[in-house]
Amino acid sequence: MSPEARIKALQEAEPGSWVAFSQDESRVVAHGKTYDEAVAAAEKTGESDPVITRVPNDWAARVFAC
Amino acid sequence: MWPKPQAHPAFPNEQFHWAPIINVRVIHKHAPPSKSIECWIDSGSHVCLFHASLCHSLGIKRVEDGIKEELGGIFDDPKRPVYFHKVKIIVVSEQFETMAGFSKELSVIGILGRRGFFQNFITKIDSSGSPPFIELEKIVTH
Numbered sequence: 001m002s003p004e005a006r007i008k009a010l011q012e013a014e015p016g017s018w019v020a021f022s023q024d025e026s027r028v029v030a031h032g033k034t035y036d037e038a039v040a041a042a043e044k045t046g047e048s049d050p051v052i053t054r055v056p057n058d059w060a061a062r063v064f065a066c
Numbered sequence: 067m068w069p070k071p072q073a074h075p076a077f078p079n080e081q082f083h084w085a086p087i088i089n090v091r092v093i094h095k096h097a098p099p100s101k102s103i104e105c106w107i108d109s110g111s112h113v114c115l116f117h118a119s120l121c122h123s124l125g126i127k128r129v130e131d132g133i134k135e136e137l138g139g140i141f142d143d144p145k146r147p148v149y150f151h152k153v154k155i156i157v158v159s160e161q162f163e164t165m166a167g168f169s170k171e172l173s174v175i176g177i178l179g180r181r182g183f184f185q186n187f188i189t190k191i192d193s194s195g196s197p198p199f200i201e202l203e204k205i206v207t208h
Contacts, residue, residue, distance in 0.1 A: 003082065023102075035175075053175055054173075
């Protein structure tokens with residue numbers, strides 16, 4: 001998946017949702033409102049080992065630190 | 067790669083952020099490992115943190131059963147509760163055990179911080195090129 005395609009896929013996903021990519025991260029295979037939903041939806045498509053990420057509630061720039 | 071909220075007047079030529087993200091798996095006790103999850107490497111965080119949505123699949127029945135700590139960020143936002151559970155984190159073919167915090171309010175799926183991750187990996191982030199790259203070297207202790 002090109003950087004542009006990845007960016008587009010993440011921006012189009014519902015805020016706060018979970019996105020499942022194929023194992024090789026070449027395509028989006030499923031979405032879910034939770035981690036479990038995204039994994040289950042990915043498995044339904046035949047992708048047994050997806051890569052999961054979470055879409056933030058907004059795309060504000062963030063500085064992580066604790 | 068990570069989307070930018072909008073065109074930034076300070077960085078007008080950037081179309082997106084490059085972020086130091088790697089895929090890891092998490093194990094809790096005898097439950098199967100999580101799927102690969104995209105985590106941010108963050109030397110500013112003193113611990114590893116994960117979104118509490120992972121808990122069910124990891125066999126953690128109640129995130130609140132963990133050891134509670136109130137964590138804040140670099141701004142004066144209200145502190146948020148984080149609950150620590152002992153997990154193993156798998157990075158490529160290596161794994162380490164650590165107390166990781168779980169929170170329902172984490173904006174991303176996971177953060178790899180100093181305790182646990184940086185104790186086990188020398189981490190090189192080279193942002194000078196395009197694309198940037200991350201190099202990890204497992205620290206061998208005797």
